[in-house]
Amino acid sequence: xSTTTQHPSPAQGPIVFAYDGSELAKLxxxxxxxxxxxxxxALVLTVWQPFDVGFIPAEDIGFDAAQISDVKxxxxxxxxxxxxxAQAAGFDARSAAAETSPTWKGIVKVADENDASLIVLGSxxxxxxxxxxxxxxxxxxxxxxxRSVLITHRRDPGDASTAHAxxxx
Numbered sequence: 001x002s003t004t005t006q007h008p009s010p011a012q013g014p015i016v017f018a019y020d021g022s023e024l025a026k027l028x029x030x031x032x033x034x035x036x037x038x039x040x041x042a043l044v045l046t047v048w049q050p051f052d053v054g055f056i057p058a059e060d061i062g063f064d065a066a067q068i069s070d071v072k073x074x075x076x077x078x079x080x081x082x083x084x085x086a087q088a089a090g091f092d093a094r095s096a097a098a099e100t101s102p103t104w105k106g107i108v109k110v111a112d113e114n115d116a117s118l119i120v121l122g123s124x125x126x127x128x129x130x131x132x133x134x135x136x137x138x139x140x141x142x143x144x145x146x147r148s149v150l151i152t153h154r155r156d157p158g159d160a161s162t163a164h165a166x167x168x169x
Contacts, residue, residue, distance in 0.1 A: 013115040014041040015091065018107045018137065019082035021046070021056035024122030024154060029086050031152040032120045038090035043114055044082035046097045047106035048075035054103050072097060104140035111147050120150045 015032065019025045029044075046055050050068050057074045058081035079095035086093035100106030111119050123138035142149045 013117040014043045015118045015120055016107065016111045016114065016116040017042060017044045017082060017086060017093075018103075018119065018121035018141070019044045019046050019079060020054065020103075021058055021078045021081065022122065024124065024152075025082065026085060027154060028120050028122035028150075028152040029082065029089055029091075032150060033086075033089035033091070035150070036118075040091055042083075042086050042091035042093040043110070043116070044079050044086050044093055044095045045107060045110050046075045046079035046082065046095075047100050047103045047110075048072065048097060049099060049101045052101075054101075068099075072099065075099075102140070103137050104144060107137070107141050108145045108147075111145060116147055118148050118150055119145060120152070123151045123153055 015036070017025070017029055017032070019029070048054050048071055050071050055075060055078050058078040075097035076095070079097045083093040083095035096110065098106045098110055100109065107119060107121070110116075119141060121138050121141060123136060138149075138151045142151060
């Protein structure tokens with residue numbers, strides 16, 4: 001009689017990258033590419049709101065933060081930039097923009113709507129406890145999501161693995 005060991009199948013949902021156009025968001029994509037198998041489906045999400053925009057526009061796009069259509073267009077362009085970076089890093093990526101406040105709620109909601117297997121985002125990691133900034137988006141996503149969350153941090157320049165996390169693919 002033979003015994004078959006069943007291994008859990010890998011998660012099927014996409015990876016959701018919370019992408020605000022910052023260097024930390026770019027580094028999060030690079031670090032996820034180092035840690036995860038290539039070819040995974042990914043959704044690169046930019047969450048936005050009028051006035052208090054919540055992201056760094058791609059390519060220094062000028063827009064009026066009081067004009068909803070301008071902010072939405074800039075957020076979509078920023079998400080597309082992130083998806084392009086994720087594709088270059090080996091992910092099968094698409095982009096999305098969502099108007100939500102606070103930002104963490106938008107990330108958790110989109111991850112749930114897309115049955116995400118993982119949420120990836122960068123953190124400044126300034127307070128030293130679990131690397132999360134008190135009140136940060138990363139901390140809130142980790143606290144409120146029922147999905148796995150990968151929080152990446154800026155690497156110490158003296159860390160030998162820094163080159164891997166920051167290299168262009």
